Amino acid sequence: MFILWFLLVLFGIMTIVFLLGKGGFLIAGYNTASAEEKTQYDEKKLNQVFGIGSAIITLLLLLSIFFEEAAMKILPVGIVLVVIALLIASNTICKNKDVTALSTSKQNSKASTIASIVITAIVCAAVLIMLFTGSITIKVNDQSLIADASFTSSTTVQFQDIEEIDYVSNIPLGKRTNGVGSAKLQAGHFRNDLYGDYMLYSYADCHDYIVLKTKQGFVVINAKNIQDTKQLYSNLQNELSK
Incomplete structure (x- = not known):
């Protein structure tokens, strides 16, 4: 959550700038770019276009904070579309159009554009990897x-601390x-x-869960699908009956 708020503030500030x-x-x-290369661009339009792009990303981040399940599915697609639109614009x-740049300036400008595209592609790839990869491991x-998950810390539950265990479906994650x-x-x-405050380790596509009530609080887990979760x-x- 801290990362999302940080990005929200960052892109909000960038939008204003x-x-x-x-x-x-x-x-x-x-x-x-050199001063000569910059004459090929309308800096005012560049700022307006990138301001609109940053504003859209800020809105998508805001939606992802308050409407997580729905917004997280459109966030990566939205970011990619914004980046593509910015590159084209x-x-x-x-x-x-009224400035004729020197041949060397054009070549340098093209190199800068290619570098920008490569950097942007790397950033988009990193975002997509985080949003569409990862796994839950229950040992x-x-x-x-x-219980362990990609990109976050693990939790250990001692069997002696478990007070109840339940199998539930379609609970509000909060x-x-x-x-x-x-x-x-x-x-x-x-x-x-x-x-209340609890630990969750779940796959988004599986809506069946195992709820462990422990002395320290609740821990909710599942597997990739309903069959594996039941198993x-x-x-x-x-194990608990032994």
């Missing part, structure tokens, strides 16, 4: 259960207070009316 016409130094490729409508041994929320995983610290529940019941 761009719309005030002061964001040229933030535009990759343009900020490193910066090399079309933001170009000065069960003789005395404890260890609000994430710390951890990871993506199109594939929901994991970390959550809060809802049923369990995990059965294995836990067998």
Whole structure:
């Protein structure tokens, strides 16, 4: 959650800077171009275009905080579309048509554009990897259960601390207070009316859960699908009955 709030504030500030016409130094490729190369672009239009793009990303981040399950599915697609639109706009409508640049300037400008595209592609790939990859690992041994998820910390539950174990479906997950929320995983610290502050390790596409009531609080887990979740529940019941 902290990361999302940080990005929200960051892009909010960038939006303001761009719309005030002061964001040229933030535009990759343009900020490193020579004075001669910069004459090929309309800096005012560049700031307006990137301001609109930053505003859209800020809105998507805001939606992802307050409407996680729905917004997280459109956030990566939205970011990619915004980036593509910015790349196209910066090399079309933001170009000065009445300026004829030198051949060397054009070559340098093209190199800067290619570099910007490569950097943007890397950033988008990193975002998409975090939003669409990752896994939940539940390890069960003789005395404890260890729940772990990509991009967040693990939790160990001692069997002697478990007071109840239930199998439930379609519970309201509530609000994430710390951890990871993506199109594939929901994991970390959550809060809802049923369990208060609790730990969640779940796949987003599976809506069946195993609820462990422990002396320290609630821990909610599942597997990739309903069948695997039921099997995990059965294995836990067998271990707890020993």
